[in-house]
Amino acid sequence: MKKDFLYEGKAKILYQTEQPDRVVAYFKDDATGFDGTKRGKIVDKGVVNASVSAALFKTLEGHGIATHFIERISDRELLFEKLDIILVEVIVRNVAAGSICKRLGLERGQKFEPPLVEFFYKNDELHDPLIRDDHVLLLGLATKNEIEHLKKQALKVNHVLCEVFDKVGITLVDFKLEFGRTKDGTVLLGDEICPDTCRLWDKESGKVLDKDRFRFDMGEVESAYQEVLQRIGVLG
Ligand SMILES: Nc1ncnc2c1ncn2[C@@H]1O[C@H](COP(=O)(O)OP(=O)(O)O)[C@@H](O)[C@H]1O
Ligand SMILES: [Mg+2]
Numbered sequence: 001m002k003k004d005f006l007y008e009g010k011a012k013i014l015y016q017t018e019q020p021d022r023v024v025a026y027f028k029d030d031a032t033g034f035d036g037t038k039r040g041k042i043v044d045k046g047v048v049n050a051s052v053s054a055a056l057f058k059t060l061e062g063h064g065i066a067t068h069f070i071e072r073i074s075d076r077e078l079l080f081e082k083l084d085i086i087l088v089e090v091i092v093r094n095v096a097a098g099s100i101c102k103r104l105g106l107e108r109g110q111k112f113e114p115p116l117v118e119f120f121y122k123n124d125e126l127h128d129p130l131i132r133d134d135h136v137l138l139l140g141l142a143t144k145n146e147i148e149h150l151k152k153q154a155l156k157v158n159h160v161l162c163e164v165f166d167k168v169g170i171t172l173v174d175f176k177l178e179f180g181r182t183k184d185g186t187v188l189l190g191d192e193i194c195p196d197t198c199r200l201w202d203k204e205s206g207k208v209l210d211k212d213r214f215r216f217d218m219g220e221v222e223s224a225y226q227e228v229l230q231r232i233g234v235l236g
Helices: 045-064 098-106 133-139 144-167 220-234
Strands: 004-008 012-016 022-027 030-033 040-042 071-072 077-081 090-093 109-121 170-181 189-190 198-202
Touching: 004 090, 022 045, 045 071, 045 077, 045 220, 090 144, 109 133, 109 144, 133 144, 144 170, 144 189
Parallel strands: none
Antiparallel strands: 004 012, 012 022, 022 077, 030 040, 071 077, 090 109, 090 170, 170 189, 170 198
16 A cells, blocks of 8 residues: 655654545554653554554444544554544543542542543643633634534543443543544544553552553553453454
8 A cells, every 4th residue: 555654643653545535544662651751662552552443443433433443454554534633632531540630639549420521732832731612612623513522422432432441351540532524524533542542440450551551660561551452352
């Protein structure tokens, strides 16, 4: 397949295919944390993240959630519908962890019922600030209808993924989603869903199975990623 370089991000490289509405995402082993200030590599992370993302996008499609995923074309490459990414990171939280604990003085592990949906402005220079619906409108990032769609879809995704992870003994603590528009304006779920973008805790031991192991130098980073892949793999 002919591929032209489009863009290199922190975790993936995007290539344009011959078809104008399709891109290939190549998943790298590069890892970043704390707003890009911590950098490193996690061996075979790209393979795990491509596989886990592919499996989860397929499952979500099976539940009627429209995503950009078309097919996996190699161990590290996924074929996606090309999107104009909406610069709003949609975070869903089932359990308190990470930035929200500091921000609101919450205890790590506190359950959120119902789950909490937050928006962050996807802007590295501004350090991805937390924003409200009004800011999304003010900045022209999305329309009112799109905002409602993002919230609704994020909660649907949460519902499906909680069940998927629960079946394999993992608590889905929180995760980040990105959405984007196709040429005709249809909003699809985009980007990736993997141990880089989710907090995943083993249900029995509480063991952290996600990028926090890298962020906080907890060790066993590679094996935790492999563990998630194996457990998700069981689902076929
Ligand atoms: N289907 C898609 N079409 C176009 N861009 C996409 C698609 N899915 C994800 N992206 C974008 O690809 C870029 C590269 O991904 P990544 O390396 O994770 O970037 P970042 O450094 O912004 O996290 C990101 O800007 C992401 O929003
Ligand atoms: Mg990214």
